[in-house]
Amino acid sequence: MALSLSNFLVCLIALLPKGLPSAIAATVTHDFNVGWVRGNPDGMAERSVIGINGQWPLPLLNFTKGDRVIINLHNKLGNQSTSAHFHGLYQNGTNDMDGPVGVTQCDVPPGHSMTYNFTVDQPGTYWYHSHTRGQYPDGWRGQFIIHDPENPFRGQFDEEMAFTVSDWYHDEMPGLLTDFISHKNPTGAEPVPNSALMNDTQNFTVAVEPGKTYFFRLTNIGAFAGQYFWIEGHRMRIIEVDGVYTQPAETDMIYLTTAQRYGFLVTMKENSSSNFAMVSSMDESLFDVVPPTLNPNVTGWLMYDASAPKPVASPIEAFHPFDDFSLVPEDGLELFDHVDYSFNLDLKMDNLGDGANYAFFNDVTYVTPVVPTLYSVLTTGDKASEAAVYGAYTNSYVLNKGDIVEIVLNNDDGGKHPFHLHGHNFQTVYRAPAGSGFYNASDDHSFPAAPMRRDTLMVNPNGNFAIRFRADNPGESAPSAQNPSALLMNEQESGSSTATSTGTWPLALLQP
Ligand SMILES: *[C@@H]1O[C@H](CO)[C@@H](O)[C@H](O)[C@H]1NC(C)=O
Ligand SMILES: *[C@@H]1O[C@H](CO)[C@@H](O)[C@H](O)[C@H]1NC(C)=O
Ligand SMILES: *[C@@H]1O[C@H](CO)[C@@H](O)[C@H](O)[C@H]1NC(C)=O
Ligand SMILES: *[C@@H]1O[C@H](CO)[C@@H](O)[C@H](O)[C@H]1NC(C)=O
Ligand SMILES: *[C@@H]1O[C@H](CO)[C@@H](O)[C@H](O)[C@H]1NC(C)=O
Ligand SMILES: *[C@@H]1O[C@H](CO)[C@@H](O)[C@H](O)[C@H]1NC(C)=O
Ligand SMILES: *[C@@H]1O[C@H](CO)[C@@H](O)[C@H](O)[C@H]1NC(C)=O
Ligand SMILES: *[C@@H]1O[C@H](CO)[C@@H](O)[C@H](O)[C@H]1NC(C)=O
Ligand SMILES: CC(=O)N[C@H]1CO[C@H](CO)[C@@H](O)[C@@H]1O
Numbered sequence: 001m002a003l004s005l006s007n008f009l010v011c012l013i014a015l016l017p018k019g020l021p022s023a024i025a026a027t028v029t030h031d032f033n034v035g036w037v038r039g040n041p042d043g044m045a046e047r048s049v050i051g052i053n054g055q056w057p058l059p060l061l062n063f064t065k066g067d068r069v070i071i072n073l074h075n076k077l078g079n080q081s082t083s084a085h086f087h088g089l090y091q092n093g094t095n096d097m098d099g100p101v102g103v104t105q106c107d108v109p110p111g112h113s114m115t116y117n118f119t120v121d122q123p124g125t126y127w128y129h130s131h132t133r134g135q136y137p138d139g140w141r142g143q144f145i146i147h148d149p150e151n152p153f154r155g156q157f158d159e160e161m162a163f164t165v166s167d168w169y170h171d172e173m174p175g176l177l178t179d180f181i182s183h184k185n186p187t188g189a190e191p192v193p194n195s196a197l198m199n200d201t202q203n204f205t206v207a208v209e210p211g212k213t214y215f216f217r218l219t220n221i222g223a224f225a226g227q228y229f230w231i232e233g234h235r236m237r238i239i240e241v242d243g244v245y246t247q248p249a250e251t252d253m254i255y256l257t258t259a260q261r262y263g264f265l266v267t268m269k270e271n272s273s274s275n276f277a278m279v280s281s282m283d284e285s286l287f288d289v290v291p292p293t294l295n296p297n298v299t300g301w302l303m304y305d306a307s308a309p310k311p312v313a314s315p316i317e318a319f320h321p322f323d324d325f326s327l328v329p330e331d332g333l334e335l336f337d338h339v340d341y342s343f344n345l346d347l348k349m350d351n352l353g354d355g356a357n358y359a360f361f362n363d364v365t366y367v368t369p370v371v372p373t374l375y376s377v378l379t380t381g382d383k384a385s386e387a388a389v390y391g392a393y394t395n396s397y398v399l400n401k402g403d404i405v406e407i408v409l410n411n412d413d414g415g416k417h418p419f420h421l422h423g424h425n426f427q428t429v430y431r432a433p434a435g436s437g438f439y440n441a442s443d444d445h446s447f448p449a450a451p452m453r454r455d456t457l458m459v460n461p462n463g464n465f466a467i468r469f470r471a472d473n474p475g476e477s478a479p480s481a482q483n484p485s486a487l488l489m490n491e492q493e494s495g496s497s498t499a500t501s502t503g504t505w506p507l508a509l510l511q512p
Helices: 173-180 373-379 381-385
Strands: 027-039 047-052 061-064 068-075 085-087 113-119 124-129 141-147 159-168 195-198 205-207 213-220 227-231 236-241 244-251 253-256 261-267 276-282 297-303 341-351 357-361 404-411 417-420 426-431 456-459 464-470 484-490 496-502 507-510
Touching: 124 213, 124 261, 141 159, 141 213, 159 227, 195 276, 195 297, 213 236, 213 253, 253 261, 373 381, 426 456, 456 464
Parallel strands: 027 068, 061 141, 159 213, 205 297, 341 404
Antiparallel strands: 027 047, 068 113, 085 124, 124 141, 159 195, 213 261, 227 253, 227 276, 236 244, 236 261, 276 297, 341 357, 404 464, 417 456, 426 464, 484 496, 496 507
């Protein structure tokens, strides 16, 4: 198995007591009629894509910190179930609004509706997408911005704008996934994208004015490919990652795994009348076989002058992206230096008896429970804190509310994989270089004094990382003693693991 690269999103979800202050906030309501439309964003292949209210690309959604969000989801697809997830939102007290099918809810079948109703108390750059199987790369994903009246960098920019990068496939996900996890693909080679997009097009332009400073919010809404991003002739000053403000850090290039976000300031030249290329380049090291016809790059332009040409991007020799481990959160939150509970998740790719390749944590591959985990929490009474009730294809851990929890992720695979934690962000305390093998707690690791926090992190090939978070988002669905919440770890396609918590009782982490 030379390069079995599977793209993982690990998700942890937790539920907290209801009753957030609803004070000053506005209620913002959106009706989402989710249905098929036609799209051809790279100009190479028109295809069916999943649109909202008859449109694709999907709308950028703007909110202000404190708002109540109502999304009335109507499944008009006719032939597929669906769901909605709001990536990076803690859903503190509204765990049942988080969206992952099999964890906090059932699928919304064709012809049915579901209302998502929650408040947004965290500023930053997020995104929304279907959390039904591998559906979102068929188009069902967009940006979700929570504006902050108290943004600490408020005075330092003139305007803000948001855009995305992503990979793009000409074929629909159901067929790609069937071929992916199949005895005909025993190495688990992921489907290689057909092209790259910037803000869902290949001719993206941003009109800019000389001398102004812009706050750009960039999200990788792709399925699989990490992206290198740079702007010719301009430097970026990073001020936000995954909704967490950082001390400003300057760079020429960033790398975004799928689901990661960067917010950065860019100051325009004082006197330019020519335009500048912005480039996003898919990380080809993820692709087992790179088709000779693939263009991994997409170019967009900072337009100082709409009548001037759009320059072709200059090739660069090597990618040297900013190391996100050097970021320091703006709030200076110090390292959680006392860990109450630590456990390992050992990731590997291997074949099961059907000859197909699967992802495993601790030798267990995920099977979506028929009964969503959250419902099991709600219906198993005293047993809710016993890991076993969440099913045999899970890998459960019981956490105490308030504990500082450490997860060590050991990558026993030769590919890079991003992981995402639902319900919290986490301190990124350690990440080993490629080829380091498993984490050894006895080694003399030096941890950052104030580690970067984010909600999505990549592990290096045959490397490891350690993250820490406070388990402060447990659930209370009723004012009774028994208060569930769910912590979910979800691998995007072939594997997943979940964790469940019951109020002040333990959180259990289940892994399939
Ligand atoms: C941008 O590209 C898309 C296809 O990639 C094409 O449909 C559209 O017409 C182009 N727009 C402009 C302004 O060139
Ligand atoms: C569902 O319908 C769309 C639009 O006609 C089509 O492109 C797609 O292949 C269908 N999917 C399934 C699973 O039947
Ligand atoms: C949203 O939730 C709030 C708090 O539970 C409730 O008062 C409100 O009626 C709900 N709105 C909708 C449209 O369901
Ligand atoms: C990117 O696309 C979204 C959705 O179409 C749009 O609202 C947004 O303005 C675009 N970003 C920029 C900087 O043009
Ligand atoms: C534009 O400004 C830069 C400094 O910002 C200066 O180096 C350059 O000479 C100027 N070019 C013109 C054409 O004025
Ligand atoms: C994509 O960009 C990289 C980096 O600039 C360059 O080396 C490569 O040749 C480009 N590929 C294509 C097909 O343009
Ligand atoms: C872990 O590190 C300790 C101290 O450096 C060393 O003695 C031990 O052999 C290591 N364990 C493994 C499994 O490598
Ligand atoms: C959830 O809300 C509780 C109560 O306000 C707070 O203590 C906790 O830190 C919050 N957790 C997260 C992850 O926001
Ligand atoms: C109407 C509105 O407020 N639009 C804003 C939505 O968020 C983007 C990204 O921050 C802004 O560029 C828009 O102006």
